Amino acid sequence: MIRNTCLAAAFGLMTAVSALAGPQYVDGTGFAVSGYDVVSYFALEQAPVGKAQPEPALGRADLTANYNGATFAFATAANRDAFLADPARYAPHYDGHCAFGVAGGYKVPANPKLWRIVEDRLYLNINAGVARKWERDIPGYEQSAQSAWPDLEPQPASTDRVPRFRATGPVTN
Numbered sequence: 001m002i003r004n005t006c007l008a009a010a011f012g013l014m015t016a017v018s019a020l021a022g023p024q025y026v027d028g029t030g031f032a033v034s035g036y037d038v039v040s041y042f043a044l045e046q047a048p049v050g051k052a053q054p055e056p057a058l059g060r061a062d063l064t065a066n067y068n069g070a071t072f073a074f075a076t077a078a079n080r081d082a083f084l085a086d087p088a089r090y091a092p093h094y095d096g097h098c099a100f101g102v103a104g105g106y107k108v109p110a111n112p113k114l115w116r117i118v119e120d121r122l123y124l125n126i127n128a129g130v131a132r133k134w135e136r137d138i139p140g141y142e143q144s145a146q147s148a149w150p151d152l153e154p155q156p157a158s159t160d161r162v163p164r165f166r167a168t169g170p171v172t173n
Contacts, residue, residue, distance in 0.1 A: 023157035024070035025096035025109055029169030032070035033124070035059050036112040038090045039079035041122050049135045052128075053115055059170040067091060073170035089120065094149065097158060098126040100134040103144040107152055111162045118142075126162060 029035045040057035047053050059073025063080050066072070067087040074080035083090045092110070094102045101108035110124030114131040117123070118138055125131040134141050161167075 022095045022153035022155065024068045024091075025107075025157045026070050027109065027161065027167045029167045030071065031059070031064075031169055032068075032072045032096055033092060033112045034165075034167040035061075035073045035170035037075040037079050038072060038092065038122060039082050040075055041115055041117060042090065046117060049116075050132060053113070055113060056115070058168070061170045061172045064170075068095065070096075075171075090122065092122045092124050094123075094145065095153075095157060096124060098130065099123040099145060100125050100130045100141060102148055102152060103134070103141040105148045105152065107155055107158045109158045109160050109162045111165045113165070127164070 024032050026032055027034050032038075035058055037057045037059040044054045044056065057075035057079075059075055061073060063074040063077060064071050065074070065080055065084050065087070067083070068091060072083060072087075072091070074083065092115075093099060095107075096110055098108045098110040101110075108126055110126055112124060114125045114128060115122060116131075116135065116138075123134075125134055
């Protein structure tokens with residue numbers, strides 16, 4: 001019990017430190033998070049660990065904001081305004097790279113449909129198998145990621161594609 005409480009406290013402290021500032025992962029759409037509205041994730045009810053998450057809303061090409069060197073798209077003006085008021089809260093942790101990959105010491109792309117919000121932070125992973133593994137020990141992998149991040153953060157963003165994910169980008173009107 002004490003060990004779990006200590007892990008939870010350490011995890012909360014680690015996630016309070018911003019994990020943004022390096023180059024944001026941007027795929028072939030030209031948008032962060034493949035054009036998905038990062039604010040929309042926070043309105044969704046998360047699935048239990050091990051289950052597929054509901055799909056976030058795709059943003060619109062005419063509702064955007066720039067942050068961390070990338071363009072983010074939003075489904076509504078209200079979501080864009082919420083993002084602009086506190087972008088560090090909504091932008092994905094590790095500049096949109098796979099949380100498990102960062103824990104392993106690498107910047108790899110992340111699939112915006114494989115997400116989880118932990119301690120009010122948005123985390124993404126590259127594929128379903130990796131997401132399941134990461135979810136088995138989020139505090140442990142987060143501790144490894146926080147240790148690796150200072151060396152990874154200044155490195156260029158990944159330019160790889162997410163396997164078996166076709167990025168469609170934001171909705172155009």
